[in-house]
């Protein structure tokens with residue numbers, strides 16, 4: 001049994017605090033969904049520590065505005081914008097084909113949550129296609145660049161919503177079962193954790209580690225498909241009166257910690273929340289990590305199923 005990783009940081013730490021004293025000069029990072037929500041603050045903290053940062057976004061006008069803002073606030077001019085639509089495999093392939101040179105940090109941050117049933121032209125359920133399949137193809141396409149970096153880190157932004165569903169291998173795309181937006185989100189977020197487990201197993205020999213995390217609850221554009229009434233119900237589930245939203249700067253902290261902290265050197269296949277490795281989930285609680293999300297056999301199976309899906 002490995003020792004659980006703890007750090008001096010907590011739920012209220014900010015991205016700027018966790019990266020303080022870490023020099024990312026000459027490191028190159030990609031942040032998907034870097035023009036909204038916690039992606040902006042993740043990118044800002046990495047740029048503030050000296051990294052070259054590419055915002056991989058589907059709305060490049062929003063990306064340009066964010067890049068200008070990050071350059072203005074950090075003084076780091078090496079902030080770039082590149083088009084990426086994770087639901088479109090051609091777009092992912094174009095992004096990876098365009099990428100040149102090593103990549104030290106890949107933050108798979110973009111995501112959609114609890115959307116109504118939507119499908120890609122291939123018939124893939126949209127949350128799984130965006131949150132998992134797109135990021136899988138992106139990381140796989142950038143594997144050579146990550147290996148070339150020597151000690152690269154891939155950050156897989158998951159959620160406590162993974163507790164809502166394992167990957168249902170018999171019907172990932174809701175062909176037979178009735179569509180349920182939260183089950184689909186939960187399944188995709190479990191896939192983000194399983195990707196960290198199997199990605200580390202396969203790529204650690206290339207110096208690449210992959211970890212997953214729960215950023216916390218942060219009011220962003222992510223809640224666009226969720227009514228106020230439903231949000232209140234979720235808040236009650238997550239601690240009622242004790243519930244506190246994090247700011248985007250606090251929400252980005254665990255991503256930045258996982259991307260940069262020396263305490264995670266050589267560490268992979270794990271799940272973090274509130275700037276520390278999570279404890280196993282206890283039934284009934286909305287904290288911790290589900291055993292099914294760290295299951296090596298499920299992780300390997302998901303990798304194989306994903307490769308078959310993308311090859312079809």
Ligand SMILES: NC(=O)c1ccc[n+]([C@@H]2O[C@H](COP(=O)([O-])OP(=O)(O)OC[C@H]3O[C@@H](n4cnc5c(N)ncnc54)[C@H](OP(=O)(O)O)[C@@H]3O)[C@@H](O)[C@H]2O)c1
Pocket residue numbers: 032033034035036037038039056057058059084085086087088108109110111112113130157158159160214215216217218219220221222223
């Ligand atoms: N906020 C929370 O409470 C919370 C809790 C747990 C986990 N998370 C996770 O944290 C991550 C970031 O969420 P956030 O709260 O910062 O949400 P957000 O503000 O909605 O940001 C999500 C980003 O993903 C992008 N995106 C969506 N679909 C995409 C696609 N097909 N291709 C490329 N980019 C796409 C969005 O782009 P557009 O702006 O173009 O739509 C947006 O920039 C997500 O993975 C989410 O699951 C968030």
